Amino acid sequence: MSDLVAHDTVGCHVFARFGQSWRLCVIADPRDGGALVAAGHVEADEDPSTTAARQILAETGHRVRLLPPPLPQDTPPSENASVWRVVPMPVAADNWCDRGHVHRESTVVGAVDRPFAVCGPAEHATRWVERGELDRLRLPDSTRGLLRDLFDVIDQASAVRPRPGRDEELRAELLRR
Numbered sequence: 001m002s003d004l005v006a007h008d009t010v011g012c013h014v015f016a017r018f019g020q021s022w023r024l025c026v027i028a029d030p031r032d033g034g035a036l037v038a039a040g041h042v043e044a045d046e047d048p049s050t051t052a053a054r055q056i057l058a059e060t061g062h063r064v065r066l067l068p069p070p071l072p073q074d075t076p077p078s079e080n081a082s083v084w085r086v087v088p089m090p091v092a093a094d095n096w097c098d099r100g101h102v103h104r105e106s107t108v109v110g111a112v113d114r115p116f117a118v119c120g121p122a123e124h125a126t127r128w129v130e131r132g133e134l135d136r137l138r139l140p141d142s143t144r145g146l147l148r149d150l151f152d153v154i155d156q157a158s159a160v161r162p163r164p165g166r167d168e169e170l171r172a173e174l175l176r177r
Helices: 048-060 131-136 141-159 168-176
Strands: 006-018 021-028 038-041 065-067 083-091 101-111 126-129
Touching: 006 048, 006 141, 021 048, 021 131, 021 141, 038 048, 048 065, 048 101, 101 141, 131 141
Parallel strands: 006 101
Antiparallel strands: 006 021, 006 038, 021 126, 065 101, 083 101
16 A cells, blocks of 8 residues: 655635725636636745745735734744644645645635735736625635635734744845945
């Protein structure tokens, strides 16, 4: 019997406020034209937050503010404060593995503060969908349920502004100038 292969991946659920309502950023599925959230494999030198920021920028052209999960005040800080949950997902062969395997998918939620200010070229066509459009998207029921739950908490989650980490490379460049 062969060993089960497992890869760390990230599903990036990105929201933006349009007027008084929130919308979710979805990309066109390159295989079947359906809708997906940005996602990708965690590289060896990355953590899930770094992967999420990289994938969102590459796939949608947007810079994102990652949000911590809404947890009770006395919850101790986690190793990766932007991961809301980790779910094992059986998957078929893909570009990373020639047989069925498991993705340990970290769910990451973020907000784009300026959805009309695209920061780079997008690998996929993107669009912003409202909660009422979820039933019209081709999605697994479990994904649709998760997205409904996220729409329910995005106001609360986006109100928490995590303190940005210091980007030493940017700091050094600015001081050099």
